[in-house]
Amino acid sequence: MELNETLKATYRAAAENLQGSARRKFMAGIVQSLGSGGQTYCARELGWDPKTMRKGRQELESGLEFADRPSNPGRKRVEERLPNLIKDLKQILDGQSQTDATFQSQRLYTRLSVREVRIQLIDRYRYTEQELPNDEVLRQRINDLGYHLKTVKKNQPKKKIAETDAIFARLIQEHEDAREDESVLRLSMDAKAAVNIGPFSRHGKSRITVKAADHDFQPEAKITPFGIYLPDYGECFLYMASSKVTSDFIVDCLTSFWETIRSRFPKVTTLLINSDNGPEAHSRRTQLMRRLTDFADQQQLTIQLAYYPPYHSKYNPVERVWGGLEQHWNGSLLDSIDAVLAFAQSFTWRSKQPVVTLVERIYESGVKLSQKAMAQLEQRFDRLSGLEKWFVTISPIPT
Numbered sequence: 089m090e091l092n093e094t095l096k097a098t099y100r101a102a103a104e105n106l107q108g109s110a111r112r113k114f115m116a117g118i119v120q121s122l123g124s125g126g127q128t129y130c131a132r133e134l135g136w137d138p139k140t141m142r143k144g145r146q147e148l149e150s151g152l153e154f155a156d157r158p159s160n161p162g163r164k165r166v167e168e169r170l171p172n173l174i175k176d177l178k179q180i181l182d183g184q185s186q187t188d189a190t191f192q193s194q195r196l197y198t199r200l201s202v203r204e205v206r207i208q209l210i211d212r213y214r215y216t217e218q219e220l221p222n223d224e225v226l227r228q229r230i231n232d233l234g235y236h237l238k239t240v241k242k243n244q245p246k247k248k249i250a251e252t253d254a255i256f257a258r259l260i261q262e263h264e265d266a267r268e269d270e271s272v273l274r275l276s277m278d279a280k281a282a283v284n285i286g287p288f289s290r291h292g293k294s295r296i297t298v299k300a301a302d303h304d305f306q307p308e309a310k311i312t313p314f315g316i317y318l319p320d321y322g323e324c325f326l327y328m329a330s331s332k333v334t335s336d337f338i339v340d341c342l343t344s345f346w347e348t349i350r351s352r353f354p355k356v357t358t359l360l361i362n363s364d365n366g367p368e369a370h371s372r373r374t375q376l377m378r379r380l381t382d383f384a385d386q387q388q389l390t391i392q393l394a395y396y397p398p399y400h401s402k403y404n405p406v407e408r409v410w411g412g413l414e415q416h417w418n419g420s421l422l423d424s425i426d427a428v429l430a431f432a433q434s435f436t437w438r439s440k441q442p443v444v445t446l447v448e449r450i451y452e453s454g455v456k457l458s459q460k461a462m463a464q465l466e467q468r469f470d471r472l473s474g475l476e477k478w479f480v481t482i483s484p485i486p487t
């Protein structure tokens with residue numbers, strides 16, 4: 089017996105509308121009506137499962153019904169039991185994870201073990217040991233979020249100062265406070281290594297043939313990208329410097345950035361600035377601190393400087409942008425300033441394109457204040473006791 093297309097559609101719809109034993113018996117009845125070879129025919133033409141049809145035939149012949157399994161068997165996934173777990177994991181790991189130091193990938197490497205993550209979940213977010221999943225499940229969720237452990241190296245000297253753990257603990261607290269306070273805007277800023285302009289290989293891969301010079305001769309020019317990144321918004325502002333990155337350049341970029349976005353953040357009265365403690369940006373740099381103080385007074389903003397400890401600059405969120413940018417333009421020739429700008433403008437980070445600005449002004453290096461002038465200026469600063477170099481607050485003089 090052959091079924092026409094109308095009957096096939098009718099039988100499929102009827103089977104889909106039935107459940108459990110009634111569905112199986114219906115399918116078995118159709119098979120019996122087709123006679124010999126009916127089960128093979130229904131499996132091929134109607135897409136029915138042979139096991140289900142055999143089970144229905146047994147129910148018809150015995151008059152007994154098999155018990156159906158519950159519709160949602162097994163334990164719930166940890167995300168269903170603990171809906172805030174993934175968000176809390178991100179908040180713990182994000183501030184203590186660094187980008188790939190070579191910028192050859194966008195991987196993040198965390199300094200925390202699974203055991204330490206479990207302890208912080210209990211201490212900071214009031215989870216109990218009983219409700220948290222085992223270490224293997226936590227490890228899987230951490231890996232799924234894109235955080236990885238670094239390979240252990242033999243005889244690797246520890247580059248860590250005594251204050252490192254205290255600095256990270258304070259950074260975590262300040263980031264959480266900023267996230268909950270709409271009057272505080274957190275930003276991350278830093279400069280990338282200078283880019284040589286010329287027909288030089290960037291060691292990337294391309295789908296088209298790109299020929300580079302067989303030797304890296306003297307570059308035609310150099311461009312230094314400087315980035316200001318908003319970690320909570322995924323927005324990036326890139327300033328391409330044709331001169332050295334000095335304290336004056338940094339504050340000029342900060343001023344341009346704030347004038348661009350200030351209308352979007354009318355409630356913001358404080359800028360929390362994450363940076364590394366590099367030579368042009370550390371809190372003892374006299375010209376930088378003078379310019380930041382002037383900026384605070386002019387804009388009537390409180391400036392909170394929060395630095396990452398030495399040898400941990402790759403934990404600064406803006407460094408992750410540099411990894412993405414390197415992957416974007418590697419494999420191409422950056423043989424002109426226009427090419428650098430074009431690649432930077434076509435780059436996307438967190439599905440957003442950066443605001444790219446070319447800064448052609450030449451900045452003079454070596455500008456600094458006298459010891460007497462710096463001593464007077466120091467009275468304006470509120471340095472955190474015990475971590476004076478790493479956490480500084482500059483309050484504006486009210487107009």
